[in-house]
Amino acid sequence: DAKTTQPTSMDCAEGRAANLPCNHSTISGNEYVYWYRQIHSQGPQYIIHGLKNNETNEMASLIITEDRKSSTLILPHATLRDTAVYYCIVRVLRSNDYKLSFGAGTTVTVRA
Amino acid sequence: DTEVTQTPKHLVMGMTNKKSLKCEQHMGHRAMYWYKQKAKKPPELMFVYSYEKLSINESVPSRFSPECPNSSLLNLHLHALQPEDSALYLCASSHPWGTSEGSNIQYFGAGTRLSVL
Numbered sequence: 001d002a003k004t005t006q007p008t009s010m011d012c013a014e015g016r017a018a019n020l021p022c023n024h025s026t027i028s029g030n031e032y033v034y035w036y037r038q039i040h041s042q043g044p045q046y047i048i049h050g051l052k053n054n055e056t057n058e059m060a061s062l063i064i065t066e067d068r069k070s071s072t073l074i075l076p077h078a079t080l081r082d083t084a085v086y087y088c089i090v091r092v093l094r095s096n097d098y099k100l101s102f103g104a105g106t107t108v109t110v111r112a
Numbered sequence: 113d114t115e116v117t118q119t120p121k122h123l124v125m126g127m128t129n130k131k132s133l134k135c136e137q138h139m140g141h142r143a144m145y146w147y148k149q150k151a152k153k154p155p156e157l158m159f160v161y162s163y164e165k166l167s168i169n170e171s172v173p174s175r176f177s178p179e180c181p182n183s184s185l186l187n188l189h190l191h192a193l194q195p196e197d198s199a200l201y202l203c204a205s206s207h208p209w210g211t212s213e214g215s216n217i218q219y220f221g222a223g224t225r226l227s228v229l
Binding site for chain 1: 116153154155156157160162167168170202204209216217218219220221222223
């Protein structure tokens with residue numbers, strides 16, 4: 001029941017900004033968007049999340065469109081260590097609790 | 113400390129074996145999760161415990177039996193598994209939904225890589 005669609009893969013040059021798009025056209029009004037990444041053989045790592053306002057932290061920025069049907073994760077200065085699978089996730093209500101519904105992910109390769 | 117510790121890191125078991133996966137966190141989180149991840153696929157939620165009570169079971173077969181003995185520990189008991197159950201099993205923890213709205217960040221362990229022969 002994934003509610004997000006992402007490009008399968010993308011390349012990025014080291015030191016440049018990486019812009020990762022995500023579509024979540026069926027998102028409901030109270031469902032948050034989360035981004036996680038997973039480096040090979042490790043558990044997923046939290047990056048950022050938001051509801052409708054743009055958000056920024058030390059790792060990235062999250063831009064959410066006004067209609068909330070899509071968002072973009074921005075890694076401002078990509079490094080080789082940012083090579084990973086990036087998941088765009090919607091928090092959905094399930095029974096009487098919430099779950100993170102993972103998308104298929106974008107494999108990002110940062111090249112020197 | 114944002115660490116979730118999973119043991120063992122690797123496990124090989126036969127289809128008639130009984131084994132358990134263990135997950136531990138000391139962040140004061142009262143929600144804990146089990147996910148299953150097949151190769152080149154995203155994690156899939158299996159179970160959610162909130163305040164040590166099972167709140168979500170994603171129609172997981174009964175050969176997987178979760179247990180939350182206290183707020184820091186989460187176990188996954190395995191019995192009569194099939195080869196298709198071979199996967200990376202991830203544990204995560206967070207503050208329960210509704211406690212700090214919007215900030216229920218899940219912290220993941222490194223996983224247990226399970227092979228069923």
